[in-house]
Amino acid sequence: MRTFVQTFSLLLFTTFFSLATYKLPDWLPADIYLRLDPLLGLSAILAGKEIIGRALWSLIIVGTTLTIGRFFCGYVCPMGAVIDLSHYLLWRRKKNSPLKSEANFRKIKFFLLFIFLIAALAGVSLSYFMDPLPLLTRFYTFILYPLVITLINLFLDLMRPIFHALGWISLSHQHYSQPVYYLAIVTFLIFAGIVTLSRLTIRFWCRYLCPLGALLSFISPLGLWKRRVSQECNECLKCQKACPMGAVEENPKRIHLAECIQCRTCAEVCPKGAITFPTSFSLAKASEHQTSAKGGEYSTVDFSRRGFLYSAAGGLTLAFLADRTPFTPLKGKYQLIRPPGALPETDFLQTCIRCGECMKSCLTNTLQPCLWESGLTGLWTPKMDLRFAPCEQNCNVCGKVCPTQALRSLSLEEKTNAKVGTAVLRKEMCLVWAQDKLCLICDEICPYNAIVFRTVEGYRRPFVIASRCNGCGFCEQKCPIQGDSAIIVVPSGEIRLKEGSYLKEAQKLQLEFKPDPGDDKFILEESGFKVEGEQKGKENLSPAEKTQPKKPKGFLLIP
Amino acid sequence: MKNFGREITRRDFLKSAAAGAALSFAWKPVFSNAQEEYDLVVISGDPVAATRKALEVMGGISRFVKKGQRVVLKPNMSFARPPESGCNTHPQVVTTVAQACLEAGAQQIMVMDYTLGRPELCLERSGIRQACKSIKNVHVIGIEEKKFFREIRVPQGKVLDRVEVLKEVLDSQVLISLPVTKSHSATGVSMGIKGLMGLIWNRTSFHDKYNINQALADLATVIKPQLTILDASRALVSGGPGGPGEVQKPNLIIAGVDPVAVDSYGVTVAPWYGQNFKGRQVEHLLVAHQRGLGKIDLDQLRIFKGKA
Numbered sequence: 003m004r005t006f007v008q009t010f011s012l013l014l015f016t017t018f019f020s021l022a023t024y025k026l027p028d029w030l031p032a033d034i035y036l037r038l039d040p041l042l043g044l045s046a047i048l049a050g051k052e053i054i055g056r057a058l059w060s061l062i063i064v065g066t067t068l069t070i071g072r073f074f075c076g077y078v079c080p081m082g083a084v085i086d087l088s089h090y091l092l093w094r095r096k097k098n099s100p101l102k103s104e105a106n107f108r109k110i111k112f113f114l115l116f117i118f119l120i121a122a123l124a125g126v127s128l129s130y131f132m133d134p135l136p137l138l139t140r141f142y143t144f145i146l147y148p149l150v151i152t153l154i155n156l157f158l159d160l161m162r163p164i165f166h167a168l169g170w171i172s173l174s175h176q177h178y179s180q181p182v183y184y185l186a187i188v189t190f191l192i193f194a195g196i197v198t199l200s201r202l203t204i205r206f207w208c209r210y211l212c213p214l215g216a217l218l219s220f221i222s223p224l225g226l227w228k229r230r231v232s233q234e235c236n237e238c239l240k241c242q243k244a245c246p247m248g249a250v251e252e253n254p255k256r257i258h259l260a261e262c263i264q265c266r267t268c269a270e271v272c273p274k275g276a277i278t279f280p281t282s283f284s285l286a287k288a289s290e291h292q293t294s295a296k297g298g299e300y301s302t303v304d305f306s307r308r309g310f311l312y313s314a315a316g317g318l319t320l321a322f323l324a325d326r327t328p329f330t331p332l333k334g335k336y337q338l339i340r341p342p343g344a345l346p347e348t349d350f351l352q353t354c355i356r357c358g359e360c361m362k363s364c365l366t367n368t369l370q371p372c373l374w375e376s377g378l379t380g381l382w383t384p385k386m387d388l389r390f391a392p393c394e395q396n397c398n399v400c401g402k403v404c405p406t407q408a409l410r411s412l413s414l415e416e417k418t419n420a421k422v423g424t425a426v427l428r429k430e431m432c433l434v435w436a437q438d439k440l441c442l443i444c445d446e447i448c449p450y451n452a453i454v455f456r457t458v459e460g461y462r463r464p465f466v467i468a469s470r471c472n473g474c475g476f477c478e479q480k481c482p483i484q485g486d487s488a489i490i491v492v493p494s495g496e497i498r499l500k501e502g503s504y505l506k507e508a509q510k511l512q513l514e515f516k517p518d519p520g521d522d523k524f525i526l527e528e529s530g531f532k533v534e535g536e537q538k539g540k541e542n543l544s545p546a547e548k549t550q551p552k553k554p555k556g557f558l559l560i561p
Numbered sequence: 562m563k564n565f566g567r568e569i570t571r572r573d574f575l576k577s578a579a580a581g582a583a584l585s586f587a588w589k590p591v592f593s594n595a596q597e598e599y600d601l602v603v604i605s606g607d608p609v610a611a612t613r614k615a616l617e618v619m620g621g622i623s624r625f626v627k628k629g630q631r632v633v634l635k636p637n638m639s640f641a642r643p644p645e646s647g648c649n650t651h652p653q654v655v656t657t658v659a660q661a662c663l664e665a666g667a668q669q670i671m672v673m674d675y676t677l678g679r680p681e682l683c684l685e686r687s688g689i690r691q692a693c694k695s696i697k698n699v700h701v702i703g704i705e706e707k708k709f710f711r712e713i714r715v716p717q718g719k720v721l722d723r724v725e726v727l728k729e730v731l732d733s734q735v736l737i738s739l740p741v742t743k744s745h746s747a748t749g750v751s752m753g754i755k756g757l758m759g760l761i762w763n764r765t766s767f768h769d770k771y772n773i774n775q776a777l778a779d780l781a782t783v784i785k786p787q788l789t790i791l792d793a794s795r796a797l798v799s800g801g802p803g804g805p806g807e808v809q810k811p812n813l814i815i816a817g818v819d820p821v822a823v824d825s826y827g828v829t830v831a832p833w834y835g836q837n838f839k840g841r842q843v844e845h846l847l848v849a850h851q852r853g854l855g856k857i858d859l860d861q862l863r864i865f866k867g868k869a
Binding site: 175445 | 669682704
């Protein structure tokens with residue numbers, strides 16, 4: 003039963019993950035798992051000091067945990083499912099021996115939880131680092147998704163001759179664009195580490211480290227179903243060995259209620275059938291019956307005031323260290339292009355949970371994880387790598403899938419007006435400006451006619467009209483020179499709004515990102531075109547026409 | 562050498578197709594419009610009716626497509642923009658020609674283009690995938706991978722020695738070009754001959770390595786559509802090839818076997834950047850004409866003009 007629910011949940015998580023792509027329908031919450039995560043919501047709200055609508059979905063998990071107990075870890079958590087699965091595949095024959103000083107290890111997760119929450123209060127969001135849902139989403143985005151695409155394409159390549167022979171034309175031309183991400187190996191190593199820890203003891207991560215589990219175990223003892231061991235118990239300790247959370251105490255009749263994930267494994271393995279999970283409303287009653295099950299034993303008793311103070315100090319120190327770097331005063335001054343609809347940088351860093359969902363959903367793969375570009379506080383936040391790929395004007399998926407709305411979900415029109423930066427021509431590198439070559443790719447590719455040609459020194463040369471450029475980066479990506487682009491998008495002029503309309507803001511600033519004809523007529527004023535080496539063309543030219551300056555490129559001056 | 566061999570087969574096929582076409586005309590003098598073979602057929606009217614009429618006057622699609630053949634239709638669907646932008650071929654021109662090919666007994670029809678934008682977006686926004694969705698055996702395919710191309714030699718190439726052409730074009734029996742009438746910032750206009758660049762892999766070299774006009778003529782010596790149907794229902798007269806730009810509505814469909822002649826007529830259907838031009842004034846058309854690839858002067862062409 004539990005395996006079934008877990009598998010289903012993992013599949014559901016995977017399905018939602020794969021749906022997070024262009025063209026995601028507006029009604030479909032592809033980020034639902036991340037929204038349901040109370041730790042993410044809580045730390046984003048604490049860090050940003052503002053209520054986030056989507057994070058309120060996590061109240062569902064809070065509510066159900068209050069009634070059922072810590073079922074999330076055993077049944078819903080996709081990371082838990084992956085850990086159980088990999089344990090089953092790799093180490094199922096290994097004896098499950100608990101670690102020494104189990105109780106001390108168990109506390110680690112509470113320390114971590116408090117460190118993260120205190121750091122969040124101090125304005126630095128850190129829980130993304132160890133919260134299982136963003137962790138798994140990042141693994142899916144940076145590793146699994148590219149891998150699956152590679153495998154699918156490999157399979158398609160192998161089958162191509164067969165599809166062709168069968169006349170399955172569309173299938174024989176099927177190919178999926180390969181997504182790639184910076185430093186995926188870091189994510190891989192972290193993930194591999196978590197899985198490998200299970201070798202030491204089953205669900206090592208969930209028992210000792212997971213801060214989300216820690217948060218849930220604070221409220222789970224209030225749940226209705228509680229383990230009860232009858233007098234039949236012969237203390238064979240089978241339940242203690244089988245418990246994946248190590249929640250059964252030395253006296254097998256007692257249980258660490260906060261650790262129990264309602265998996266009922268103990269009841270299954272008990273040879274006497276002595277274990278049941280009756281409903282019981284009151285904690286006091288439960289302790290009466292079981293003499294042991296004190297609600298929130300670890301959270302309130304074992305996790306001492308001293309422990310709390312330590313972790314509070316730790317959280318503040320971390321937040322201090324992470325925030326007091328030159329990156330903080332430099333916010334907005336370095337070359338970093340955020341996705342359209344990103345909150346103002348400080349809010350953005352506090353709200354973004356680094357799940358990588360936006361990067362997964364990005365149609366062109368331009369969204370890439372930041373590493374140290376904006377310091378520790380910016381780790382894994384999305385940036386646009388416009389030399390690599392542009393931002394597609396018909397796509398607005400990144401905001402739709404952002405669970406904390408660090409990237410605001412915008413309509414296409416709003417997104418078009420959410421200017422991310424401005425293209426700047428680097429004349430010393432531009433083929434036209436520096437070498438008098440006939441290049442016009444940036445102009446040709448610009449979807450908003452923000453690049454125009456004007457005659458300077460007898461040559462038509464490109465200019466950027468900043469008020470028409472929303473920083474989509476097509477020019478930067480397509481610039482044909484080697485190395486850095488001769489036209490780059492800089493953050494200058496970006497519009498970052500916490501609320502309100504980007505369209506109105508753009509209008510206020512007299513910006514216009516419209517795919518209208520623009521001033522293409524300028525071409526007629528150019529005079530520098532030469533009919534290179536075309537003798538036939540030249541001999542047909544009358545002297546009068548030769549001096550006629552008005553002629554678009556590609557046309558000849560002959561009658 | 563192997564590639565060269567295929568090239569010969571292809572050319573042979575073209576010859577026999579032309580011969581077949583000529584024969585079919587000789588045998589069927591009953592059709593009034595077949596009594597005189599036209600170089601160009603120009604029909605005004607809405608895209609569907611005009612395309613149908615143009616095919617009819619050309620002698621029917623069965624002149625070009627035989628039962629059981631594989632047909633590649635090459636529209637311009639390179640940009641993720643809607644039909645009214647004038648960047649892409651009108652979806653209804655594509656469906657009308659595809660239907661006609663099916664009626665003539667074509668086995669499979671592949672509507673293909675190596676799109677400039679993301680294929681899925683271009684196919685979607687151009688409206689071409691949606692329009693062809695309900696027609697059986699018509700496959701709309703956007704290409705963006707080198708593995709779908711095969712290198713061939715360009716025996717008559719002046720600047721191009723070799724070029725990688727879409728395999729499906731080399732392997733199928735019929736290629737029908739369905740360009741749209743639009744301006745192009747590097748080649749003046751982009752119609753049938755410029756549109757051939759949507760069938761080859763390394764097209765950036767056309768822009769940064771070769772003289773694009775010579776390279777286009779070279780390309781036209783190895784990729785020869787049996788029929789070109791130019792969609793001049795709209796003409797993007799400035800801001801091409803990708804727009805945004807001024808869109809005029811000549812409401813014409815121009816069909817012909819000679820790709821240079823079709824393009825040359827296309828140049829005259831609208832003023833470009835506010836100025837009238839002739840085919841001769843478009844450099845790549847002039848070069849192609851000089852290389853013997855087609856007629857460029859309209860006064861030397863037999864043109865059927867009609868309404869649908």
